[in-house]
Amino acid sequence: MNKQTKWGVTVISVIAGFMLAVQFQTMRSPKLKDNRDAWELRSSILDEQQKQSKILAETTRLEHQLENYDVKQNTGKEQALKQTLAELKREAGLTETAGGGILIRISPLKEAELLGEDFHSISPDLLRRLINELNMYGADSISINGQRVINNTVIRDINGEPKIDGYSLKNYPIEIKADAEDAQSLYDRMKVSEIIEQFFVDNLNVEISSPIKNLVIPAYKNKLEIDGMEPSEQDEKGDS
Numbered sequence: 001m002n003k004q005t006k007w008g009v010t011v012i013s014v015i016a017g018f019m020l021a022v023q024f025q026t027m028r029s030p031k032l033k034d035n036r037d038a039w040e041l042r043s044s045i046l047d048e049q050q051k052q053s054k055i056l057a058e059t060t061r062l063e064h065q066l067e068n069y070d071v072k073q074n075t076g077k078e079q080a081l082k083q084t085l086a087e088l089k090r091e092a093g094l095t096e097t098a099g100g101g102i103l104i105r106i107s108p109l110k111e112a113e114l115l116g117e118d119f120h121s122i123s124p125d126l127l128r129r130l131i132n133e134l135n136m137y138g139a140d141s142i143s144i145n146g147q148r149v150i151n152n153t154v155i156r157d158i159n160g161e162p163k164i165d166g167y168s169l170k171n172y173p174i175e176i177k178a179d180a181e182d183a184q185s186l187y188d189r190m191k192v193s194e195i196i197e198q199f200f201v202d203n204l205n206v207e208i209s210s211p212i213k214n215l216v217i218p219a220y221k222n223k224l225e226i227d228g229m230e231p232s233e234q235d236e237k238g239d240s
Contacts, residue, residue, distance in 0.1 A: 093150035093220045097141045101179030101215035102187050104130075105207045106199065107172045121170055123202065124155045124162050130176070130195055131155075137189040139178040141217045145169060148220040165222055183211035 089095050106122060131149060134142055142149040147164050155164045162169040180186040187210065190196070196206045 093141065093148045096216065096219045097179060098214055098216045099140075099179045100181075100183035100211055100213055101139075101141075101177060101217070102183060102190065102211060103209040103215065104176040104178070104190070105209075106174040106176070107205050107207075109200070109203045109205045121160075121162050122174060122204065124157050126195075126198055126202070127155055127162070127169075129198070133190065133193050133195050134176075134178045134186070137186050137193075138180045138182055139186060140181065141177075141179050143177045143217045145174055146218055148218055150220050177215055177217050179215050179217055183215075187211050 086095075090097070127144070131142060144155075144164050145167065147153075147167050149164075153165055155162070157163075178186065187208065190208055196208075199206045
């Protein structure tokens with residue numbers, strides 16, 4: 001047996017020993033009981049899935065962008081930058097979109113109104129869960145009562161009134177628009193989603209439209225606050 005073969009056997013033995021040690025340690029480690037409720041577990045799973053999806057999507061996008069730069073170097077960097085800027089604006093929700101999607105309308109249950117039962121304003125937490133469901137099932141763009149939902153969107157209760165980025169969600173009906181590459185699939189999944197049943201608990205009815213061919217979702221209207229970024233001296237001179 002030559003030195004190269006001996007070295008290979010040694011490396012393989014070390015790796016095998018390490019794997020056995022890890023497996024033994026795993027078997028010895030007690031399984032901790034997860035006391036989180038079903039919603040918390042589902043939320044954690046959704047968060048991890050969304051993080052993985054975003055990482056994969058961002059990786060693919062950057063790879064395509066690098067390929068485009070290589071091709072477009074001969075045709076002009078300015079045009080490539082303009083296209084990149086337009087793409088980033090679209091991804092950030094700063095441009096209007098139009099395509100296949102669904103319309104969700106939330107309103108008080110008629111039966112509850114007839115019986116004189118109380119119904120509360122829509123729960124911000126429940127609304128965020130609905131948005132998570134839409135994202136999980138393939139929604140590309142979402143708006144609530146004409147307000148575009150982006151990563152910076154804040155949905156919370158302020159002085160007992162639900163608001164999205166400062167806009168009130170107290171009055172019904174509340175309309176949610178969502179477009180997707182496969183609008184039919186989004187519709188089918190949302191029709192059987194368990195989240196819809198949660199609205200009935202609050203005496204709220206949820207209607208989901210059949211896929212709409214040309215659903216328009218507005219651009220984000222509010223000012224974006226970006227911390228830690230300032231114009232360079234060169235940009236300031238260029239504006240003067």
